[in-house]
Amino acid sequence: MRPFRYGRAADAAEALALATAPEAKFLGGGTNLVDLMRLGVEQPAFLVDVARIDDRIEETAEGGLRIGAGVRNSDLAADARVRARYPVLSSALLQGASGQLRNLATTAGNLLQRTRCSYFQDVTRPCNKRAPGSGCPAREGEHRNFAILGWSSECVATHPSDMAVALAALDAIVETSNRSLPLLDLHRLPDNEPERDTVLEQGELITAVRLPPLPFARRSRYSKVRERASFAFAVVSLAAALDLEDGIVRDARLALGGVAHKPWRAQRAEEVLRGEPATADSFTRAAETELAQARPLRDNGYKIHVARNLIVRTLSELA
Amino acid sequence: MCVNGIEHTLTVDTRTSLLDLLRERLGLTGAKKGCDHGQCGACTVLIDGRRANACLALAVAHSGSTIATVEGLAAERELHPLQRAFIEHDAFQCGYCTPGQLCSAAGMLEELRAGRPSAVTDTDPVLSASEVRERMSGNICRCGAYCNLVQAILEAGR
Numbered sequence: 072m073r074p075f076r077y078g079r080a081a082d083a084a085e086a087l088a089l090a091t092a093p094e095a096k097f098l099g100g101g102t103n104l105v106d107l108m109r110l111g112v113e114q115p116a117f118l119v120d121v122a123r124i125d126d127r128i129e130e131t132a133e134g135g136l137r138i139g140a141g142v143r144n145s146d147l148a149a150d151a152r153v154r155a156r157y158p159v160l161s162s163a164l165l166q167g168a169s170g171q172l173r174n175l176a177t178t179a180g181n182l183l184q185r186t187r188c189s190y191f192q193d194v195t196r197p198c199n200k201r202a203p204g205s206g207c208p209a210r211e212g213e214h215r216n217f218a219i220l221g222w223s224s225e226c227v228a229t230h231p232s233d234m235a236v237a238l239a240a241l242d243a244i245v246e247t248s249n250r251s252l253p254l255l256d257l258h259r260l261p262d263n264e265p266e267r268d269t270v271l272e273q274g275e276l277i278t279a280v281r282l283p284p285l286p287f288a289r290r291s292r293y294s295k296v297r298e299r300a301s302f303a304f305a306v307v308s309l310a311a312a313l314d315l316e317d318g319i320v321r322d323a324r325l326a327l328g329g330v331a332h333k334p335w336r337a338q339r340a341e342e343v344l345r346g347e348p349a350t351a352d353s354f355t356r357a358a359e360t361e362l363a364q365a366r367p368l369r370d371n372g373y374k375i376h377v378a379r380n381l382i383v384r385t386l387s388e389l390a
Numbered sequence: 391m392c393v394n395g396i397e398h399t400l401t402v403d404t405r406t407s408l409l410d411l412l413r414e415r416l417g418l419t420g421a422k423k424g425c426d427h428g429q430c431g432a433c434t435v436l437i438d439g440r441r442a443n444a445c446l447a448l449a450v451a452h453s454g455s456t457i458a459t460v461e462g463l464a465a466e467r468e469l470h471p472l473q474r475a476f477i478e479h480d481a482f483q484c485g486y487c488t489p490g491q492l493c494s495a496a497g498m499l500e501e502l503r504a505g506r507p508s509a510v511t512d513t514d515p516v517l518s519a520s521e522v523r524e525r526m527s528g529n530i531c532r533c534g535a536y537c538n539l540v541q542a543i544l545e546a547g548r
Binding site (some may be wrong): 074077079098100102148149158162165168170174175225300301 | 437488
């Protein structure tokens with residue numbers, strides 16, 4: 072591992088001052104960054120430890136919640152307000168990683184874990200994300216669990232966060248040191264710059280995530296298909312919330328995980344559902360409309376079927 | 391850093407993991423290096439009372455913390471109830487994952503007593519085989535002693 076300097080910030084102002092050092096990176100729980108440093112993928116010269124700057128979960132004036140950047144994943148999942156008002160978020164967190172990792176991982180760190188694949192993590196192989204312009208062996212290689220939506224010829228990796236998929240469905244707002252932006256705009260599709268996972272600038276610090284009020288999120292859930300029962304990344308996952316009245320879908324929020332370079336908000340499916348009866352037929356039509364834009368790789372077309380079935384099953388359970 | 395009740399003042403390379411500090415500097419070789427990537431759980435210790443992977447924790451990032459390792463589980467010469475139950479139920483074969491399993495189970499039982507939710511149960515979780523399997527999924531046993539591990543943890547948690 073390349074030698075680096077370390078500084079612990081007491082608050083956001085100190086973190087920003089420290090982060091002006093060249094090749095500085097923010098450190099949360101370290102569960103992804105330290106691993107990537109050990110693999111030689113990440114090589115920061117300076118780590119600014121921001122894990123302790125804000126671990127509060129507070130009510131907002133508009134009736135939502137504000138989650139400090141340093142709130143640990145396990146504490147966020149256990150929060151009684153989150154569990155009652157945004158069960159999809161608690162459930163997504165609890166289906167991610169392991170008990171030990173959730174105790175370390177922070178809210179901001181979870182969002183800023185790298186979009187990645189096995190080739191990205193293997194420094195002996197080319198990878199456009201790690202070494203721009205070097206090529207993407209995943210296109211013709213082992214790619215069963217990679218993207219089916221929004222990928223480019225440069226990169227077919229997926230964002231592994233479960234939490235971010237729930238936040239995408241909940242229209243969460245990310246607060247940084249110099250702006251607020253919708254979570255949906257935080258992560259990028261790869262296009263021709265796969266080395267950039269997010270729109271954040273160097274030295275820009277996530278300070279909190281805000282959940283707007285969404286009363287019908289009380290009827291929400293997170294479903295995850297994976298290759299073993301626990302402690303595995305999603306093959307496909309779904310965050311879903313339904314607003315029903317007399318068997319009719321008034322509104323819906325759907326986001327898919329494990330299918331793209333970023334959490335995939337299924338807006339086309341939501342549009343199909345609005346005003347339709349809450350039946351398996353409607354759910355199937357919504358799923359197929361969304362997935363019509365999928366472009367499978369050679370060996371991952373099965374994900375389209377998994378995603379369709381997951382949408383239909385989860386919405387049927389919610390209805 | 392306070393480790394198993396003893397204060398230590400150490401100067402370390404920033405690259406040192408908590409796991410390497412425990413093993414190489416303090417001679418506490420109970421916590422094991424399995425994968426060194428947070429995937430196997432053999433390095434599990436309690437940091438400020440919460441279970442965590444010591445391999446991914448930078449020692450400098452936990453300066454000032456209170457650490458408990460498997461060496462600190464037993465009181466005086468009395469085995470911890472989890473250690474007794476592991477022996478009783480033969481909850482291991484080679485033993486390499488055992489220190490991590492013990493520390494993880496100790497942290498997990500505390501989480502369960504505090505009513506913390508899991509992917510299996512949202513409200514008012516009670517100790518059951520399915521809870522143990524889900525909550526212990528961060529600890530891999532390549533000998534496959536899972537059946538006995540579940541029984542041992544169930545008994546110790548009663």
